[in-house]
Amino acid sequence: MRIIKTKDYNDMSRKAANYIGALIINKPDCVLGLATGSTPIGTYKNLVAGYENGDYDFSNVRSVNLDEYKGLPKENEQSYYYFMHDNLFSHVNIDPANTHLPDGTEPDSQKACEEYNKVIASMGGVDLQLLGLGHDGHIGFNEPNDEFDKETHCVDLTEMTIEANKRFFNSIDEVPRQAYTMGIATIMRAKCVLMVVSGKDKAEILKKSFFGPITPQVPASILQLHPNFVLIADEDALSAL
Numbered sequence: 001m002r003i004i005k006t007k008d009y010n011d012m013s014r015k016a017a018n019y020i021g022a023l024i025i026n027k028p029d030c031v032l033g034l035a036t037g038s039t040p041i042g043t044y045k046n047l048v049a050g051y052e053n054g055d056y057d058f059s060n061v062r063s064v065n066l067d068e069y070k071g072l073p074k075e076n077e078q079s080y081y082y083f084m085h086d087n088l089f090s091h092v093n094i095d096p097a098n099t100h101l102p103d104g105t106e107p108d109s110q111k112a113c114e115e116y117n118k119v120i121a122s123m124g125g126v127d128l129q130l131l132g133l134g135h136d137g138h139i140g141f142n143e144p145n146d147e148f149d150k151e152t153h154c155v156d157l158t159e160m161t162i163e164a165n166k167r168f169f170n171s172i173d174e175v176p177r178q179a180y181t182m183g184i185a186t187i188m189r190a191k192c193v194l195m196v197v198s199g200k201d202k203a204e205i206l207k208k209s210f211f212g213p214i215t216p217q218v219p220a221s222i223l224q225l226h227p228n229f230v231l232i233a234d235e236d237a238l239s240a241l
């Protein structure tokens with residue numbers, strides 16, 4: 001595990017975008033595993049700026065997203081489909097046909113998950129998986145559990161996650177209770193895992209995840225075993241170490 005300590009959120013976002021941008025320059029047809037949440041927004045802004053100034057060309061980049069709420073239509077502003085278009089895809093020259101998210105509009109969970117596993121397999125491996133960190137240690141929507149969930153599956157979101165994500169909705173009742181998420185085994189197979197973490201409110205869970213025991217009760221802790229795990233975190237997020 002490599003820790004890159006940054007001054008603040010902006011510094012974190014710029015360094016993470018530089019990291020991803022270097023991969024795009026090196027491997028123009030790379031497969032990016034992408035994440036949502038508020039933390040990567042700055043990273044995406046910097047990637048868009050890099051595209052605009054001619055540093056990054058997304059025309060051959062392919063992407064697979066970590067997760068999607070179950071039951072939200074694509075045009076719902078809180079769907080991760082909408083988020084990705086709003087924050088990245090519609091601002092760069094990525095081919096929409098090369099971007100993938102689980103289908104949150106598919107009511108049949110087994111079908112949605114099997115289809116997404118096939119999509120992931122067809123990409124031939126993720127070069128870089130970007131991750132945020134949930135307050136309970138979740139990655140994607142892999143919530144604390146008695147075992148590590150391996151492939152794409154449907155999850156019941158925990159109260160903590162519903163509570164944390166309600167800020168994006170009009171009321172807590174609107175927050176979906178379920179989501180489709182890539183599994184831990186898929187995340188662990190990525191050649192490189194890049195996590196961005198910012199803020200004092202993440203300091204305790206960051207410490208627990210990467211300096212505590214490896215346990216499915218703290219899903220992110222499994223990343224301690226990843227051969228190429230890079231954590232880009234700001235001083236606040238690292239303040240409990």
Ligand SMILES: N[C@@H]1[C@@H](O)[C@H](O)[C@@H](COP(=O)(O)O)O[C@@H]1O
Binds near residue numbers: 037039132139140
């Ligand atoms: N499914 C997403 C995660 O992928 C994300 O890492 C987490 C943290 O979000 P934030 O970055 O807003 O703290 O939120 C959501 O639950």
